[in-house]
Amino acid sequence: MKANIERTEKKRVVIVGGGLGGLELAFKLAGGDFQVVLVDKNNYHQFPPLIYQVASAGLEPSSISFPFRRLFQGHKDFFFRMAEVKAVDAAGKTVVTSVGDIHYDYLVLAAGARTNFFGNKAIEATTLPMKSVSEAMQLRNTILRNLEKAETEEDPARRQALMNIVVVGGGASGVEIAGAVAEMKKNIIARDYPDLDSSQMHIYLVNAGKRLLAAMDPVSSARAERDLKALHVHIRQPQFATEYKDGILKTSAGLEIPARTVIWVSGICANTVEGLPAESIGHAGRILTDRFCRVKGVQDVFAIGDQSLIEGDEEYPLGHPQLAQVAMQQAKTVAENLKSLQCGGEEKPFKYRNLGVMATIGRNHAVAEIGGRKFGGFAAWVLWLVVHLRSILGVKNKAFILLNWVWNYLNYKQSLRLILKAKG
Amino acid sequence: MKANIERTEKKRVVIVGGGLGGLELAFKLAGGDFQVVLVDKNNYHQFPPLIYQVASAGLEPSSISFPFRRLFQGHKDFFFRMAEVKAVDAAGKTVVTSVGDIHYDYLVLAAGARTNFFGNKAIEATTLPMKSVSEAMQLRNTILRNLEKAETEEDPARRQALMNIVVVGGGASGVEIAGAVAEMKKNIIARDYPDLDSSQMHIYLVNAGKRLLAAMDPVSSARAERDLKALHVHIRQPQFATEYKDGILKTSAGLEIPARTVIWVSGICANTVEGLPAESIGHAGRILTDRFCRVKGVQDVFAIGDQSLIEGDEEYPLGHPQLAQVAMQQAKTVAENLKSLQCGGEEKPFKYRNLGVMATIGRNHAVAEIGGRKFGGFAAWVLWLVVHLRSILGVKNKAFILLNWVWNYLNYKQSLRLILKAKG
Known part of the structure; x- marks a missing residue:
C-alpha cells in the first residue's frame, strides 16, 4: 500500500501531526514549492488551550475543532491522510502508516505529547x-x-x-x-x-x-x-x-x-515513534534535535513542538517549555529553513521569543506574565479571552465562541450539559 | 431503592420519556397542583425534526439538545430522574426503574418509538x-x-x-x-x-x-x-x-x-414497557388507549405520542400518525384532563387538529401541505425553516441554529465535519 499519493517533481514534505505546530508548518508550506502531506489520526485539528472549556460544558467540541480538509480546501499539491503513524524508516526515507507507506524528502515530526501516568x-x-x-x-x-x-x-x-x-x-x-x-x-x-x-x-x-x-x-x-x-x-x-x-x-x-x-x-510525555535511533530520545520521551530542529542521528528528519527537545540553546539548557507558542515558532523556523534549502540558502537556528504566559481561573480572574510584567484579576482575564479568541481559526468559530462566552457570562449558566455518547 | 423523591400532599404525575409529548406535558403541569416526576434515559431532550441535520454535519448536537435540569430550573415540586424504565406495576401504582421504584398517582407513558428492523x-x-x-x-x-x-x-x-x-x-x-x-x-x-x-x-x-x-x-x-x-x-x-x-x-x-x-x-415500532396487559398492545407495539389517552385495562395510566395508539376515533380508524404535533396535542389534552380531574371536572376526548405536514429536500426545496394547500420549492423550504426555528427551544439555540443555517447557506460548506468519538 502506498497511501495513493502521486509523486510530482516537487520535493515532498511529510508532516506527522496536525496540532498547533504541524498545522502552522502545513499552512506555511502548502501551495508553495513543496508537495505537502499532513498525517493525523483525527480528521480535525483541535485547539488545546480551550479543551478545558469543553470539559466543563462551556464550549462545544466543534467550536475548537477544525476539519483539516476544510482548512486546506483548494490548496494544490496538498494531501491529508487520516492515519496512525507506526514507524519511521529513515534509511528508506519512508513513514510507515496505517494507510500505507509514505515516502518523504523531508519529514517533520510534530505529533505532540500524551498524558503521563508515570507507568501507573x-x-x-x-x-x-x-x-x-x-x-x-x-x-x-x-x-x-x-x-x-x-x-x-x-x-x-x-x-x-x-x-x-x-x-x-x-x-x-x-x-x-x-x-x-x-x-x-x-x-x-x-x-x-x-x-x-x-x-x-x-x-x-x-x-x-x-x-x-x-x-x-x-x-x-x-x-x-x-x-x-x-x-x-x-x-x-x-x-x-x-x-x-x-x-x-x-x-x-x-x-x-x-x-x-x-x-x-x-504531566505529559512525548508521543513515541518507532525507528528512531535510541540516542535521539531524551527526557519524557522527547525527541532530541539540534538548534535547527533536525533530529539527532538521522538525515532530513525534523521534530517540533511538544514532541521535541532542542539541545544546545544556552538560554534553555533543559529544552524549551512545551507551549503552543514554542511549537508555532519552531514551525516557522523549519518552514523558512526548508524554503531556504530549496534555493541553496542557509538554515537559521531556532530562537525562542517568549510572548508571555497566562492561565485563567474561573470567571473574571486570570494571571498573566508578559514582557516582565505580571498581573492578574479582571484585566488578565479579559486579555486571556482576547488572545485566545484571536488565535482560534475561522470567523465562524470566533463568532460562536464569543456568543457562547457572552451568553454564559450574562446568564451564569451553560446549556451544554449533555451526557452525549458517540460511537465510531 | 425509592429514587429519593419525597411525597407531598400533591398528587404525583410520573412522565416516562421527555420527547416532544412528555416535555410538553411536563411544562404544562410543573409548578402547578401536581408533583411532577420526569424520567428519561438521557439527561437531555432532543428535537427529532433536525436530527438529520446533525447526521449530515449541518448542525451541532448541542443546538438541538436541551438538558432537562436546565429547562426546569426553579420549578417547584418537579423532579428529573435519569433512568431506564423497566416495568409498570399497575396494581401497586409504581414504575420500576434503574434508579429504584417510583410511586405514581397518575402515570403517563410517552417513551416514543425506536427504529424497526423488522426482526432482521x-x-x-x-x-x-x-x-x-x-x-x-x-x-x-x-x-x-x-x-x-x-x-x-x-x-x-x-x-x-x-x-x-x-x-x-x-x-x-x-x-x-x-x-x-x-x-x-x-x-x-x-x-x-x-x-x-x-x-x-x-x-x-x-x-x-x-x-x-x-x-x-x-x-x-x-x-x-x-x-x-x-x-x-x-x-x-x-x-x-x-x-x-x-x-x-x-x-x-x-x-x-x-x-x-x-x-x-x-419504519418505527413503539418502545416496550413490561407489565402492561397483553390486550393493551397493538400494531407495531403501540400501546392502545381510549380517546382520553387512558391505557386499556389499567387504571390511571395514560399513553401519548409515538408510543400510543388511540382507538375509536372515526376519522383515524388506524390511529393517528406518529408525528410531533400529535404527541404535543395529546400532551395538552392529558394535561387539561388531569387538571380538570383535580377539581372534579370532566375529561375531554382527544381531537387531532392537523396543522400541516412538510419535508425538506436539500437546499431551497421542500414540500408542504397545509390546510388543503399543497406547495413546494423555495417557499415551502423557507416555511420549513421558519416553522422549525420557531419550535426549537431557547433563544440561544435559535440564534446558533440560525447562524449555522445562514453561514452554511452563504458558504455552501459546513465546517462540522468532525469524526468525533465520545465515551461514557
Missing part, C-alpha cells in the same frame, strides 16, 4: 485525562453522570464520593479545570440539582510541587492560589497521588479523598 | 439508524470515515462501496437525509476530497412503497421525487431491502448495491 496502569485505567476533545467530552459526561447518580444515592459516603472532584496536577491545565468546575459548582449545581446540597460538593487540587503554576513567577502562583481558594477549591500541596482504588484517591501525605471523578493533568 | 438482527447490527442525536453522530462519523478510507483504497470496487450511500425508507426521514447527503456530495465532497471523483459517488433511496412520502398527497410525492432526482439521488421503488452482507445491500427486486454506509429509516 491502574491510575491510567480509572482517572480521566484531558488532552483531547474526545477526552474532554468523556470528562464532561462523567461529571454529569456522577451528579445524576448522586441524586438517587441513599448512602451518604457514596453520595459524597459521587459529588467530589479531584484534579491532580497544579500546572496551567490543573488550575484552569479546577477553576472551571468550581464555577460550575457555584453557578449551576445548586440550581440544576435542587436535591443535592452543593455546599457538600468538594473540589480538590492535588499538586506535587510547592506552588501552583511552577513555570510562572511566584507572584502569579500566589494569585492563582488566592483566586482558587476564593472559589472554595481545596489545594493540597506538596503531595502527589499514589493510588486510586475503589473511589478513593490516596496521596503521598497520607490524605484519602473519596471521589468518583479524578481528573489527571499532572 | 443482521441488518440491525450493520446498518445505521437515525432516531437519536447519538445515532446521528455515529452516522456522520461513518460517512466521513468511509470517505477517508476511500481516498487510500486502491481496489476500485472497494472504493466504490466506500463512497456509495444507501438510504432505506422513503418517508420524511429518508427523503430528508437523502437530500442532505446529496447536497453534501454536490457542495463538499469534490472540494474536500480532491483525489476522489465525486461523480462516482452514488446515493440510493430504496423505498418499499410505490411513491415517496406515502403519508402526503401524490402531488407532494412527485415533487419530492423530482427534487431528489435533480440532486442525482437514485430512487429504487417499490422494493425493500432483503439482506445486507459484506457491504452489499440486496433488494426484493434483485438489485445489489455495494455500499459501506446504509442508513436505515424504514
